Structure formats: structure tokens, C-alpha cells
Amino acid sequence: MKSDLFHGPRRKAYLRMIKSTKFAVILLLLIMCLGVSGCVSVAPWERGILAKPHMAIVQNPVQNKVRAHNYSSREAGAPVNASGGGGGCGCF
Numbered sequence: 851m852k853s854d855l856f857h858g859p860r861r862k863a864y865l866r867m868i869k870s871t872k873f874a875v876i877l878l879l880l881i882m883c884l885g886v887s888g889c890v891s892v893a894p895w896e897r898g899i900l901a902k903p904h905m906a907i908v909q910n911p912v913q914n915k916v917r918a919h920n921y922s923s924r925e926a927g928a929p930v931n932a933s934g935g936g937g938g939c940g941c942f
Contacts, residue, residue, distance in 0.1 A: 892900065899905070908914050 903909070
């Protein structure tokens with residue numbers, strides 16, 4: 851007598867589970883590969899190149915802080931990264 855364990859609707863559900871598991875494993879491996887490739891050691895002679903001002907995320911941090919202060923002052927004391935709307939008039 852044949853087992854009806856993997857025939858009919860159960861077989862389809864089993865195959866869907868296998869496909870989703872394969873997809874999850876492949877996605878996990880891809881994320882792990884991307885994470886590991888981001889860990890790079892920088893040689894001492896390359897650190898000077900990375901420390902140049904044009905390689906900075908913010909070109910002028912002092913000017914950026916002044917702009918953030920002015921923005922928060924105009925918005926009636928709302929913090930810079932506030933999700934809610936400010937209560938100020940927004941005048942310059």
C-alpha cells in the first residue's frame with residue numbers, strides 16, 4: 851500500500867515549503883557574503899588617502915551644525931530629526 855503522505859495537496863504544500871526554505875537559505879548566504887565583504891582592513895599607507903577632507907561624509911561639519919541650529923530655531927524648538935511638524939512660521 852502506498853503512503854499518501856506526499857500526494858495531492860500535501861505534496862504541493864511540501865514543495866512550497868522546500869522552495870521557501872531554499873530561498874531563505876540563499877538569501878541568508880547572500881547577506882552573509884555581503885556582510886563579510888564589508889570587513890576590509892586598510893593598509894597604513896592608504897589611511898592618509900581616506901583621511902583627506904574630500905572623502906568625508908560631511909564636508910564642513912561646523913557649517914552643518916550651524917544650519918541644523920538655525921533650522922531648529924525656526925521650527926520653534928523642534929529637534930532636527932523630529933518626525934512631527936514644527937510649530938514655527940518657517941521664516942528665514
